Structures are given as C-alpha cells and as structure tokens.
Amino acid sequence: MTAVGTDDPTVERATAAGAALEIEGVSRRFGDFLAVDDLTLAVASGTFFALLGPSGCGKTTTLRMVAGLERPSAGTVRLAGQDVTGVPAHRRPVNTVFQSYALFPHLDVLENVAFGLRRRRTRDVRARALEALELVELAHLADRRPAQLSGGQQQRVALARAVVNRPALLLLDEPLGALDLKLRRRMQLELKRIQAEVGITFVHVTHDQEEAMTMADTVAVMNRGRIEQVGAPADLYEHPRTAFVANFLGQSNLVPGTVVEVLDGGRVLGVDVAGTRLRVPAARSVAAGPRVLVGVRPEKIRLVGADEQVGTAHDVLRGGTVVDTSFTGVSTQYQVDVGALGTVGVFAQNAGGTPVHPPGTPVALAWDPDFAFALDGDEEPAAGTVDLDDEP
Amino acid sequence: MTRLRLGGAVVPTFAALGFLFLLVPVAYTVLFSFNDGGKTNLVWRGFTLDAWRNPCGAPRVCSALVGSLQVGAVSTVVATTLGTLLAIGLVRARFGGRPAVDLLVFLPMATPEVVLGAALVSQFLSLRLPLGFGTVVLAHVMFCLSFVVVAVKARVSTLDPALEQAAADLYATPWQAFWRVTFPLLLPGIGAAALLAFSLSFDDFIVTSFTSGGFTTFPKFVYVSATRGIPPQANVISSAMFVLALLVVLVVQVVARARRR
Numbered sequence: 001m002t003a004v005g006t007d008d009p010t011v012e013r014a015t016a017a018g019a020a021l022e023i024e025g026v027s028r029r030f031g032d033f034l035a036v037d038d039l040t041l042a043v044a045s046g047t048f049f050a051l052l053g054p055s056g057c058g059k060t061t062t063l064r065m066v067a068g069l070e071r072p073s074a075g076t077v078r079l080a081g082q083d084v085t086g087v088p089a090h091r092r093p094v095n096t097v098f099q100s101y102a103l104f105p106h107l108d109v110l111e112n113v114a115f116g117l118r119r120r121r122t123r124d125v126r127a128r129a130l131e132a133l134e135l136v137e138l139a140h141l142a143d144r145r146p147a148q149l150s151g152g153q154q155q156r157v158a159l160a161r162a163v164v165n166r167p168a169l170l171l172l173d174e175p176l177g178a179l180d181l182k183l184r185r186r187m188q189l190e191l192k193r194i195q196a197e198v199g200i201t202f203v204h205v206t207h208d209q210e211e212a213m214t215m216a217d218t219v220a221v222m223n224r225g226r227i228e229q230v231g232a233p234a235d236l237y238e239h240p241r242t243a244f245v246a247n248f249l250g251q252s253n254l255v256p257g258t259v260v261e262v263l264d265g266g267r268v269l270g271v272d273v274a275g276t277r278l279r280v281p282a283a284r285s286v287a288a289g290p291r292v293l294v295g296v297r298p299e300k301i302r303l304v305g306a307d308e309q310v311g312t313a314h315d316v317l318r319g320g321t322v323v324d325t326s327f328t329g330v331s332t333q334y335q336v337d338v339g340a341l342g343t344v345g346v347f348a349q350n351a352g353g354t355p356v357h358p359p360g361t362p363v364a365l366a367w368d369p370d371f372a373f374a375l376d377g378d379e380e381p382a383a384g385t386v387d388l389d390d391e392p
Numbered sequence: 393m394t395r396l397r398l399g400g401a402v403v404p405t406f407a408a409l410g411f412l413f414l415l416v417p418v419a420y421t422v423l424f425s426f427n428d429g430g431k432t433n434l435v436w437r438g439f440t441l442d443a444w445r446n447p448c449g450a451p452r453v454c455s456a457l458v459g460s461l462q463v464g465a466v467s468t469v470v471a472t473t474l475g476t477l478l479a480i481g482l483v484r485a486r487f488g489g490r491p492a493v494d495l496l497v498f499l500p501m502a503t504p505e506v507v508l509g510a511a512l513v514s515q516f517l518s519l520r521l522p523l524g525f526g527t528v529v530l531a532h533v534m535f536c537l538s539f540v541v542v543a544v545k546a547r548v549s550t551l552d553p554a555l556e557q558a559a560a561d562l563y564a565t566p567w568q569a570f571w572r573v574t575f576p577l578l579l580p581g582i583g584a585a586a587l588l589a590f591s592l593s594f595d596d597f598i599v600t601s602f603t604s605g606g607f608t609t610f611p612k613f614v615y616v617s618a619t620r621g622i623p624p625q626a627n628v629i630s631s632a633m634f635v636l637a638l639l640v641v642l643v644v645q646v647v648a649r650a651r652r653r
Contacts, residue, residue: 089560090561096561100552102557104559105577106576116563120563165562165563
C-alpha cells in the first residue's frame, strides 16, 4: 500500500560536481505582492553560492521555486541545462535543508537520513546513511529521536539527510539562523568543509552578510525581489554598484557630490563635495551623470589632527568633530560629525601607538582616493543600512 | 491550623463519597453477574458462576452483542476514515465556505439525540429505506463523524506543513508523503478518535432505538428485557466490557510512558 514506484527517469544520480542552476526571468506573485520580480541568476556547478538579503526580499521564495515547493508565476528554472519549471519537488534531483530542519519526529536519526534513499530504492541504505552521519559526526546518535538532540545536532542531521542523496543541488534555507553565535561560526566552517568534500553545488540563503561572505564563492545580493549585484565576496565589498550593496555588505560612508572635472587623462574624476574637492578613480564609478554619491569604507579612513598637513596622495575632509567613540578591542569605531555632510563612520585598527580620540576632539579625515568609489547620485544614501528593528 | 486539619479530613471524605457514588453502579453490575438470579436478577439469591460459564445462555443476548460489535466496527471504520479526511481538508485546504463547514460539522454534537433519532427515522421512511443494520450504521456514522473531526483536527493543526514538504523534497510522492509522514504523525489522534467513535456507537441507545426496526443491539436488548428482568448474562457482558475498557486505558498509559522514557 505504501510503496509506489519511484523509478522515475527525472530522478537521476547527479554527477560528482553537482549541476549548474539557471533561473531566467522568474517572478512569483502572492496576490498583489510581487515577492520575486523578473529574477535572472546563474549558479556554476560545484560552487558555494549565497543568496543574501534582508528578510522579506524574496530569497526564500526563490529557493522554494528551485526546490519545486513553489511554482513561479513566470519564468524558467533550469538544472544542468534541463527545464524543470513544471517538475514537482519529488522528481527534482534537489534537496533542501529547511530553516526549521523539518526532521521527521516519528523516525529515528538513521531513518530520517535514510528517507530519501528509501524512496529511491537505493541499495545499501543503512551503510550509506551511516556514512552520511559520520560526515556530520553524529553516527553515535543514529538511534535517537530528533527531539532528543540539541539544535546544532538537529541541524547536522538535516544536513546529512540532504547530502546523503548526492543531489545535483543542495539548498540551504537559513539553516544556521536558530543557532547561537559560537555554534553558528563552527557550523559555517563545517558546511564549507562538507561542501568541499562532497563537491555538490550549494545554494545558501541568508540575511547574515558575514555568513555569506565567509562561506560563499559567489554572493548575490537580493533586495525587493530583485538581484542588486552578483560577485565574489571581496569584489562585492570593494566594488559595490548600488547604495544598497554598499550599506548591506559592511558599512559605507556615502556623501552626495558633483563631478566637476576629469583628471589624469580620464582615469580620475574630481568631485565637489560641499566645497571640498575629492578624487575618485573613474573605473570605480558607476554613475551615469555628474551627480554622484562618493563612498569610502570606514576602515579606509584615517583620523588626523584638525590642521595636520597630509600629503597630496590623500584626500582630506576637514572640520570634523568626534561625536562618539566606541572601543571594541580589535578596533575603535568613531562617529565623526562633518557639518553639512552628516556623520561619517571611521574604524581605527587597534595596532598600538594610535591615541584614542575622545568625543569632542576636532579632527580631519584622510584616505587614499584609490579606495573611494562613486555611485549614481539619484540613489538613497541610506538604502540597505541595517535597521536593528528589522532583524529577526 | 484547626481549619487546615479539618480540611485534611473533610476533603478525603468527600472524595471517597464521590468515588463511591461513581463506582457503586459498576460494582452492582459486576456483583449481580454472579447472582443466581434465575429470570429476574433483581434481588441477591446466592453466588454462582453459571452466567460467566455460559454468557450466551440467555436467549438473544449474544446476537444483540454481536449486532452491537458489528455496528460499532463498521461505523468506526467509516466515520474515522471520513472524519480524518474531513479534518485534514478543513485544516489544510483553502476554499470558500470553510468557516461554514467548520461550524456545521459541530451541529450533530449539539443536537439532542431524541431529535436526531426522530428526524433520521422520518428521513429513512420517506426514502423508503428498510430499518435495520444499514440504517443504524448510517445513523451512527453520522453522529460519530463530528467527534472524529474534532479529535483529528486538533492533531492536524499541530502538524508542521514543512514536514510534508521535506518528504516531497526527499523524493516522496504525495501518496508516500501521506502514508510515511502525515499518517504516522496523525495516528495517535486517529486512534483516539476511533476509540471514541466505537464507544459512542456501542453505547448508543436513543438513536438506535429509533432507526433499528427489528434489529437489536446490546443496549436495546438490555432496555427491552428490563421490563421482564435483565438476565445475569447481560451483567457478565457489561462487566467484561468494563474490564476490557480498563485494560485498553492501562495499555495506552503504559505504552505512552515507555515511549516517553
């Protein structure tokens, strides 16, 4: 009664390297709400890919459409070149690690891991399930029920239950969200190790930018149902193309200005920012018109004395006053008020020898213009800044 | 302090009286199953094991019991199956008029049984259905259904929908996902609902007496023989049912405790 044939041609053993995923023009509408808006994305086979965005940006919906648990309103999902848009979840060579783990409470750990193998009538089910449990170092708990495990152990069982099937694609839906910080850091390294070991394509959904950057080969930053920018973590951090990316990945100081001249044979833009001339490498500008947002990362800025002379190799913004100083151990984080430009964040590494400036100290800000970047002037400078109330 | 000591004496006394009040009729039933009562079995005439040695000794007592068991079994299976499907649908499916259905399912529980019985018999007569086993089963399925839906629905609503999605994600067809994941997780609720349905059906007299025609169930047999005197065999069967029910409860408790360990 319970055994209905699953010998389905669509469910194939995936190749060792995993499959490439292509999402083309995919949209998903819930009533009036457009959760995913004409999304196009390519994930190379065998890579660790992160879909990063704030809660409600459509990243989980995207993941569920790849898993087959949600149907796109429009567009195509392709796996290893094959259109799987209309293929139901149980026939896709894709496995998911759910946010809530969704372990079967009535089955022991071993049978949870063996579930997918049994449905596909694989041979040596027990041995393979135990092998997967060894991969996550839980073989000794094989006969426990999920309720008898800690959160971190449940997370690893969920991972083993997915990995054991050697899917073409492994989807992870914020799997570390429920773990405490220390365990999360450990599991991040563990997941990376397992991905390298099994070599299948991982698509990891998260709202934690640090998690995305430390784990993924490629990160896609998602906002309001659309992809803002895709790239390697370092590339996204150093070359943000939108204010959202600049603020969501790390922190940025963005100030409005106008391009007034082109220097150095077109390689450098001279930008007027509230009366001060700043330089931005032309290659690091994505602005179409003369109105720009000049951006500098807080750790690239150095605090100098208010009237201290700085060489021409650096750009200087004078007239600042320290308004807040917080010592974090690794660095000291300053908030500096620069009049009409608002407040600028500065991280000073605690390398020793640098004095801590108490609030009220008049200072000037200096940085190497090579690290400045320019965004389109029409953008909202605060887009993507982390609003603490928004975080789950 | 005095008040406390008074309470210490009064509460157990009242509790004992309460239990006595509850259990005396049962004790009486069991005791009179050993009565050498002859035909009437109303006064104690002496201890005998005759009725226990031959529980089917009285005319038609066992055929009535078999009738009740059959009605109970069929009604329970049908009502539990339909009620389970209904409960899953009412929790999971989104359709127009769901709140109305939710409410209507409760109606048979709230309607007085005499009214139900009278309504059913007039309905069966106008449909020209001959009264008997079939009409009794139809009636029992109807009033058991509400209870099954309520019992199973409580279980379904605690079920995480992600579990079925996880099953689908792990290559289970919708059919396999139901039998491998949903059904085992609902089983305690379904089991409880089935036990409830069976005891409701086995116990029912009012609706049965309206809808049974010449067909006799155990409660109906007891009622009818009451005018002439209930044979001790009826007490034997009642006592056996009581012990059986007690055993079922005990086994369930022991199993549940063993699982929790």
